Amino acid sequence: MSADTLIALALLVPALGAGLIALTGWNANVREGVTLVSAMSLFAVVLSLLCRVLDGQMPATGGFEVVQGLTLAFAVEPLGMLFACIASGLWIVNSVYSIGYMRGNKEPRQTPFYVCFAIAIASTIGIAFAANLFTLFLFYEILTLSTYPLVTHKADDDAKAGGRVYLLILLGTSMVLLLPAIIATAVIAGTLDFTFGGILAGKTSDTVIAILLAMYVFGIGKAALMPLHWWLPAAMVAPTPVSALLHAVAVVKAGVFTVLKVIVYIFGVEALSNAGNATWLVWVAGFTVIVASLVALRQDNLKRRLAYSTVSQLSYVILAAAILTPISIVGAAMHIAAHAVSKITLFFAAGSIYTAAHLTEISQLNGIGRRMPWTMVAFAIGALSMIGVPPTAGFLGKWFMLTGAMDTGQWLPIVVIIASTLLNAGYFLPIVVQAFFKAPGKDVQEHAKGEAPFPIVLALTATAIGTIGLFLYPAIPMALSKMLAGI
Amino acid sequence: MIAANLPALQVVVPLLGAVICAFLRRGAVAWAITLVVCLVMPAIASTLLAQVLTSGPISYALGGWRPPIGIEYRVDVLSAFILLLVSVIAAIMLPYAKRSIEQEIPADKHTWYYAIFLLCLCGLLGMAISGDAFNIFVFMEVSSLATYALISMGKDRRALLAAYQYLVMGTIGATFYVIGVGFLYSMTGTLNLADMASRLAGIENSRPVLAALAFLTVGISLKLALFPLHVWLPNAYAFAPSVATAFLAATATKVAVYLLLRYFFTVFGASVIFAHLPTTEVFLLLSVAAMFGASIVAVFQENVKRMLAYSSVAQIGYITLGIAIANQAGLTGGIVHLFNHALMKGALFLAIGAVVYQTGVVKISDMAGLGKRMPLMMGAFLVGGLSLIGVPGTVGFISKWYLVYGALEQDWWWLAILIVASSLISVVYIGRVVEVVWFRQASGPVKRATDPPASMLLPTLLLAAMTVYFGIDTSATAGVAGLAADWLLAGIR
Numbered sequence: 018m019s020a021d022t023l024i025a026l027a028l029l030v031p032a033l034g035a036g037l038i039a040l041t042g043w044n045a046n047v048r049e050g051v052t053l054v055s056a057m058s059l060f061a062v063v064l065s066l067l068c069r070v071l072d073g074q075m076p077a078t079g080g081f082e083v084v085q086g087l088t089l090a091f092a093v094e095p096l097g098m099l100f101a102c103i104a105s106g107l108w109i110v111n112s113v114y115s116i117g118y119m120r121g122n123k124e125p126r127q128t129p130f131y132v133c134f135a136i137a138i139a140s141t142i143g144i145a146f147a148a149n150l151f152t153l154f155l156f157y158e159i160l161t162l163s164t165y166p167l168v169t170h171k172a173d174d175d176a177k178a179g180g181r182v183y184l185l186i187l188l189g190t191s192m193v194l195l196l197p198a199i200i201a202t203a204v205i206a207g208t209l210d211f212t213f214g215g216i217l218a219g220k221t222s223d224t225v226i227a228i229l230l231a232m233y234v235f236g237i238g239k240a241a242l243m244p245l246h247w248w249l250p251a252a253m254v255a256p257t258p259v260s261a262l263l264h265a266v267a268v269v270k271a272g273v274f275t276v277l278k279v280i281v282y283i284f285g286v287e288a289l290s291n292a293g294n295a296t297w298l299v300w301v302a303g304f305t306v307i308v309a310s311l312v313a314l315r316q317d318n319l320k321r322r323l324a325y326s327t328v329s330q331l332s333y334v335i336l337a338a339a340i341l342t343p344i345s346i347v348g349a350a351m352h353i354a355a356h357a358v359s360k361i362t363l364f365f366a367a368g369s370i371y372t373a374a375h376l377t378e379i380s381q382l383n384g385i386g387r388r389m390p391w392t393m394v395a396f397a398i399g400a401l402s403m404i405g406v407p408p409t410a411g412f413l414g415k416w417f418m419l420t421g422a423m424d425t426g427q428w429l430p431i432v433v434i435i436a437s438t439l440l441n442a443g444y445f446l447p448i449v450v451q452a453f454f455k456a457p458g459k460d461v462q463e464h465a466k467g468e469a470p471f472p473i474v475l476a477l478t479a480t481a482i483g484t485i486g487l488f489l490y491p492a493i494p495m496a497l498s499k500m501l502a503g504i
Numbered sequence: 505m506i507a508a509n510l511p512a513l514q515v516v517v518p519l520l521g522a523v524i525c526a527f528l529r530r531g532a533v534a535w536a537i538t539l540v541v542c543l544v545m546p547a548i549a550s551t552l553l554a555q556v557l558t559s560g561p562i563s564y565a566l567g568g569w570r571p572p573i574g575i576e577y578r579v580d581v582l583s584a585f586i587l588l589l590v591s592v593i594a595a596i597m598l599p600y601a602k603r604s605i606e607q608e609i610p611a612d613k614h615t616w617y618y619a620i621f622l623l624c625l626c627g628l629l630g631m632a633i634s635g636d637a638f639n640i641f642v643f644m645e646v647s648s649l650a651t652y653a654l655i656s657m658g659k660d661r662r663a664l665l666a667a668y669q670y671l672v673m674g675t676i677g678a679t680f681y682v683i684g685v686g687f688l689y690s691m692t693g694t695l696n697l698a699d700m701a702s703r704l705a706g707i708e709n710s711r712p713v714l715a716a717l718a719f720l721t722v723g724i725s726l727k728l729a730l731f732p733l734h735v736w737l738p739n740a741y742a743f744a745p746s747v748a749t750a751f752l753a754a755t756a757t758k759v760a761v762y763l764l765l766r767y768f769f770t771v772f773g774a775s776v777i778f779a780h781l782p783t784t785e786v787f788l789l790l791s792v793a794a795m796f797g798a799s800i801v802a803v804f805q806e807n808v809k810r811m812l813a814y815s816s817v818a819q820i821g822y823i824t825l826g827i828a829i830a831n832q833a834g835l836t837g838g839i840v841h842l843f844n845h846a847l848m849k850g851a852l853f854l855a856i857g858a859v860v861y862q863t864g865v866v867k868i869s870d871m872a873g874l875g876k877r878m879p880l881m882m883g884a885f886l887v888g889g890l891s892l893i894g895v896p897g898t899v900g901f902i903s904k905w906y907l908v909y910g911a912l913e914q915d916w917w918w919l920a921i922l923i924v925a926s927s928l929i930s931v932v933y934i935g936r937v938v939e940v941v942w943f944r945q946a947s948g949p950v951k952r953a954t955d956p957p958a959s960m961l962l963p964t965l966l967l968a969a970m971t972v973y974f975g976i977d978t979s980a981t982a983g984v985a986g987l988a989a990d991w992l993l994a995g996i997r
Contacts, residue, residue, distance in 0.1 A: 084902060084982050155896040162895065172943050184935065189928050192894065197908060197920045204912045 020076030023066050024091045027101065027142050030059045031108075035135035042128030049116050052131050056109040059138070063098075063105040070098045071496060077148060086203055089155070092148035094211065095500035096281070096350055100274050101145040102493075103357045107266045108138050110476045114365055115258040117472030121372040124256060130170060134262065136163040141267040144274065150199045150209040150283065153275060154191070157239070160271055161187045167259040168252045175254050182251035187238045190245055194236030198229050202283060211278060213503065215285020226284065227294040233279045234298060234335065239272025242335060243305040246328045253320045257368025260320060264327045265361035270353060273334040277349055280338045281501065290341040298339040303433035305332035310440035317378050319367045322444060323360070326403060329437060330356050337418040340430055343502035345421025350498035351491070352414025358483045359402035359411055365477035366396035369469040376460055379448055384457030386449075388467060391474050393452045395481035400445035402484045405438055410487035507551075511564040511577040514548045514587060515630045515643075517541055522622035531614025535602050538618040542598045545591030545629070553584035553984070563635070571635070572696035578635030582839070582988040586632040586762045589843050593754045593850055594625050600854060600963040601747040603956070604861055608659050608745045617657060621748070624650035628759045637685045637695045640763065644681065644727070647759075648674045651752060655744040666739035673726055673736040680723030687716035688771075701771045708776040717781075720767050728760035730824055731794030734817045741813035742866075746857030749809060753816050753853055754846035761823055761842060768827065769992040778830055787828035792922055794821030799929035803936070808859075808868050811933055812852055815892060818926070819845045825923070826907055832989050834910025837903050840978070840985035844891070844899035847974065851967035852888035855881045858956040858964060863949040868937055873946025877953040880961060882941055884968035889934035891971045894927045898975040902982055 018026075034055025041047040069076050070093055080090030093101075115134070119127050140163060143156030161184070169180035203209050205225070206216040217226060234242055241249050252263055263269060280286065289295050306329050313325035330352075337349035369392040370376050370385065386393035402409035415434060422430040468474050487494070506513070521541035525534040555562060556579055564577040579587070605617055627647025634640045652674065656667035689695055691712050692703040707713055722733070729737045737757075741749045768777045777783045795818050802814035823845070826838015856866075858881045865871055875882045891898035904927060911919040946953075955961055974981050 081976075083976060084905065084978050085986075087905065089976070151896070158895050159897065162890070169943070177939055177943055181935070181939075185928075185931065188893070188931055192924045192928055193921065196904075196924055197912075197917075200905065200908045200920065201912050204909060 018065070020069065020074075020093075021078050023062055024076060024078050024093065024146055026062045027059065027066065027146065028091075028139060030055055030062060031135045031139035031142065034059075035132045035139065038131045038135055039128065045120075045127070048128060048131060049112070052112045052135065053109070055135060056105070056112050059142070060105045060109055063101045066093055067098055067102060067493070069093075070095060071493070080148070083151070086208070087151050088149060088209075089152050090148040091146040091152065092211070093146050095497040096274065096278060097145040097147070099350060099354060099494055099497045100270060101142055103270065103354055104138060104141045104145065104266050107357060107361055107480075110479050111258055111261055111266055111361070113472045114261070114368070114476035117470040117476070118256065118258050118368050118372055121470045121473065122256070124170070126170065126172075129166060133163050133166045134258075137167070137262060137267055141271060144271050147211075149211060150202065150279075153278070154195065154199055157271060157275065158188070158191060160267060161191070164259070164263065164268055167262065168255045170256055170259065171254060179251040179254040183248045186245060186248035190236050190238030194232045196236075198232035198236055201229060211282035213282060215281075215288050216283055218285045218288035223292045223294050226289070226292055230284065230289070230295060230298065233283075234276055234301075237272050237275045237279070239268055240276050240335060241269055241272060241328050241331050242301060243308060243328070243332075246305065246309065249328055250321055250324045253318075253324050257320075257364055257371060260323075261361050261364040261368075264323070264364060265357045269327060269331055270357060273331050273349075273353060276335055277338050277346070277353075280341075281346065286341050286343065286346060295339050295341060299336060299427065299429055302332040302336035302339055303429055305329065306336060306433050306437045307440070310437050310444070314440065314444045317380055319370070319377060319379050319382075319448075320364075322379065323363050323367060326441070326444070327360060329441075330360070330403065333414065333418065333434075336430055336433065337414070337421065340418065340421045340425060340427060342421045342425050343504045344417055344424060346502040347495070347498040347504070348414050348417030348421055350501055351417060351494060354494045355402060355410035355414045355484075355487060358480055358487055359399045359409065362395050362399035362477055362480040362484055363403070365473065365480060366392050366399065369473045369477060372473060373467065373469040374461065374464040376464060379451075381458065381460035382448065383451050383455040383461060385461045386452035387457065388461060389469070391468055391478060393449070395477045396452070397449045398481045398484050400449055403445055404441045408485055408488045410484050410491075412488060413491055509564075510548050510552055511562060511579055511633055512566065514545070514552070514633055515577075515626055517544055517548075518622045518626040518629065522619045522626060525615055525619035525622060528615045531606070531611060531618070532602075534615040534618040535598075538622055539598050541622060542591070542595045542625075545625070546588065546595050549584065549587040549591045552579050553581075553588055555579075556581055556584045557984075557987075572694050572699035575639050576635040576696055576698070577633050578698070579633060581984060581991055582762065582765065583632050585839070585984050585988055586759060586842070587629055589758060589846055590625070590628050590632065590755045593751065593846055596963050596966055597747060597751050597754075597850065597854065600857070600960045603960055604747045604857055605745065607861055609657055613657065617654070617745075620650045620653045621751075623647075624654060628755055631759050632762055635697050637688065637697060637700065639695075641678065641682050641685060644678055647756070648678060648727075651756060654748040654752070655740050657748070658743040658745050660743045662739070663743035666743045670736040670740045673733075677723045677726030680719045680726070684716045684719030684723060687712045687719065691716070697766065697771055701773070704772065708772065709780065714781075717772060717777075721764070724760055724764045724767070728757045728764060728824075729817055729820055731790050731797060731817060731821060734794070734798070734820075737817060738810050738813040741816065742807055742810040746853065746860050750850055750853035750857060753812070754850040757816070757820055758842045758846060761820070765827065765839075765992060774830065774993060784828050784830065787824055788919070791821040791825035791828055792919075792926075794818055795825070795922070795926035796929070799926055799933070803929065803933045805933075806868060807866050808856055808871065808937065809853070809866055811868070811937075812849065812856065815930065815933065816845075816849060818930075819849070819892070822903060822907060822923070826910070829907065829910040829914060829916075829919075830993075831910050831913055832986070832993060833906050833913055835989035835992060836982060836986045837906025837910055839988050840906060840982045841903035843981050843985070844903050844974065847899055847967055847971045848888040848891040851884050851964060851971055852892075854960070854964040854967060855885040855888065858960050859953075861960065862953045862956055865949060868940055870948065871937065871950065872940050872944035873950050874953065875942035877946055877950055878955045880955045881964060884964045886938065887968040887971050889930070889938070891975070892927075892930045892934060896975075897972060899971050899981070900927075900975070902975055902978050906982070
């Protein structure tokens with residue numbers, strides 16, 4: 018098949034899937050069958066694109082000019098390929114999990130749930146394969162809008178309030194900061210195409226570059242850089258599969274992905290590094306890493322703790338990118354992949370506990386490891402990966418970040434990474450210890466009757482294995498990350 | 505024969521249709537005649553546009569009297585664009601009108617409604633096609649008087665007051681316009697716009713000419729509802745019959761904007777307007793005030809039609825902002841927004857009209873649960889709303905892109921930020937409706953509501969679909985608007 022067709026398929030499969038899901042809503046089995054088939058076909062399409070990218074090709078489509086200088090076009094470059102692999106692969110697992118979770122909790126409105134989910138995946142693929150900033154922005158906004166009904170799924174007052182924050186922050190930042198930054202880029206550079214080495218390099222003054230960089234990193238609200246992070250905890254009202262979508266599969270990943278893309282392909286790593294006006298970004302990202310970890314330490318609600326952990330982990334990626342050396346870019350890309358599989362495992366575990374035992378607070382979890390061994394072992398693996406302990410995927414990203422920071426002699430990122438590793442251990446290990454080594458408390462004795470439904474356990478086991486697998490066999494993501502960094 | 509007389513037919517056909525309708529008794533027959541007229545109009549307008557695009561402006565001497573003595577009908581890219589806009593909207597909305605009118609207006613007035621509607625259409629098209637300052641005034645009065653009558657036909661008795669309010673304001677506007685024309689006539693001795701433009705050379709800065717400019721600007725600004733001259737608009741739109749509101753919101757103010765462009769750029773000339781006078785500052789200030797002020801007021805409206813009306817005032821601010829930016833991108837943004845806003849506001853008002861038709865509800869808080877009951881209409885509302893917000897993939901984004909691009913080309917960073925920030929307010933007022941419509945349980949008349957019959961459904965969905973389509977393929981809209989902007993800026997007369 019030609020590259021055009023494959024890319025079109027990658028976009029159309031989830032979009033058509035959404036349509037079919039809507040049509041088959043009357044029968045839950047058929048509907049969920051369609052979801053799984055779409056997810057697997059998408060993964061197959063993405064894998065066949067992957068083969069080409071690994072061969073050194075760059076599959077691309079022709080463009081459709083919307084207005085002059087504004088083209089709708091797709092091109093598959095290494096980072097987008099990595100992101101598409103993560104999103105499409107995790108969609109399969111997440112669908113399996115959703116089936117268990119949505120049925121297990123007897124959630125209402127399941128058809129709209131699966132429809133919006135598929136649309137969100139389609140827009141994620143659009144973001145991953147966008148050949149220019151306009152196309153990326155288009156799908157970025159569709160992703161925000163299609164996930165809004167998912168965040169507000171419960172449709173009660175809490176959900177409405179959470180949804181408001183979610184929509185206003187994400188739409189607000191993208192419209193007020195990101196869009197003007199994109200238009201300014203178009204005015205200055207005359208193009209919006211992602212080009213290795215950057216399109217702004219040498220076109221304007223260092224001051225303008227610094228302003229634009231700030232508009233981009235804060236405008237991309239999905240990257241949850243402080244102080245624009247609070248939509249993420251607010252969105253915790255959503256059902257767990259949605260949290261997994263937000264935190265691992267699509268939304269926040271789209272955020273850091275876009276930041277990384279803008280730094281590599283719009284500003285250019287070398288150009289930014291030479292201009293020397295990105296140091297503040299190291300500080301802001303470092304601040305976010307540490308403060309979010311400190312906040313996470315104080316949360317008793319499991320999902321909220323995980324949410325703040327995400328805020329902190331996302332800023333690792335931005336921090337790595339802001340170090341501005343090729344090796345740290347590799348670290349950033351690897352960390353996107355590592356965080357995806359580990360964080361989805363943690364959320365799956367949290368949802369599993371909620372489904373099986375209806376427990377949400379960490380203080381209630383004493384001794385739950387004995388009742389739900391699969392869930393809690395998977396949780397432990399995810400937690401170790403968050404801390405960055407080998408043999409889990411989280412180690413890889415941190416390793417390259419540290420290497421990059423040491424190569425360039427930047428002490429601040431090193432301090433941040435070490436301190437936050439300690440903090441991560443501080444808020445994750447107690448949960449694991451408590452679950453396995455403390456005597457079952459009252460809550461666990463009353464509620465935890467055993468493991469969650471089979472699809473849930475299957476999904477979280479798969480992602481836990483993936484977390485270790487990524488450490489043992491990192492060849493493909495490494496190859497893509499190195500292509501991205503140009504080494 | 506017919507081809508050569510198309511410019512006259514564009515105006516004469518609706519006029520004749522109006523006369524015929526006035527003699528009829530049965531509303532359905534009047535509707536059918538109006539429908540025929542409304543279907544012919546876009547055909548004429550698109551033929552004219554095609555002719556203009558291939559072989560340049562058309563000059564048509566009415567009654568065979570050569571300009572500047574006789575009345576000239578002049579079709580150029582911009583006026584053809586406006587003609588097409590007005591006639592396409594009329595054609596799309598007319599099938600919808602039948603049922604909506606049957607419900608909202610007593611049966612004995614149906615023929616009158618269609619007769620007056622056609623007069624209004626005739627006036628609007630005449631304003632856009634005429635190249636004669638006084639003839640434009642005549643058509644302005646035709647369309648205005650027809651509009652007052654249309655508004656007063658609203659079911660709610662407050663419609664009368666709204667119509668009266670608009671009558672007073674509209675008459676002031678028309679008077680100012682005619683005073684301005686009088687000054688110009690006394691200085692140049694001609695009423696033909698092209699002739700006037702050439703005779704103004706050298707006396708642009710004389711006091712009577714500047715006074716004329718001031719009168720014209722204020723008069724036309726009243727008609728186009730430029731903030732703070734917009735006070736007639738919210739009530740008029742809120743209480744007029746639903747389909748009349750949709751038509752007026754989509755077209756009437758747009759033609760007034762066209763007049764402003766015409767006088768600013770082709771009669772006085774951009775150099776006079778922008779170089780020596782503080783026009784840019786005044787229009788920037790008023791436009792930004794409209795974008796923010798009216799949007800914020802819209803957030804606090806209980807009546808959904810009033811909310812959309814205030815939103816219209818804000819959107820007109822974007823259009824006049826394009827005029828104030830006055831470079832190629834900014835002007836293109838302003839002109840294309842004429843069309844884009846017509847599409848989205850048309851879809852929004854038609855969707856609300858269908859809600860009124862099915863449930864009689866106009867308060868936002870009463871619309872609870874409509875998302876489930878009328879999914880297609882609320883879907884169209886959502887698309888229109890997203891376009892107001894300026895989400896990429898809708899026409900609203902295209903307008904905003906050009907406006908921000910134009911602002912940045914002038915190095916007005918602050919303006920770029922203001923443009924995008926103001927569109928965020930629309931997230932709030934559209935979001936408010938969305939939350940009520942989709943997150944609350946239905947009660948009262950909403951419980952039994954369904955999507956309306958096909959004659960109302962299809963026009964609404966068509967406008968919503970166009971809102972998305974022209975957000976991706978803009979060659980027809982932004983393309984023509986860009987040509988019009990080039991032409992205005994080049995000062996070709």
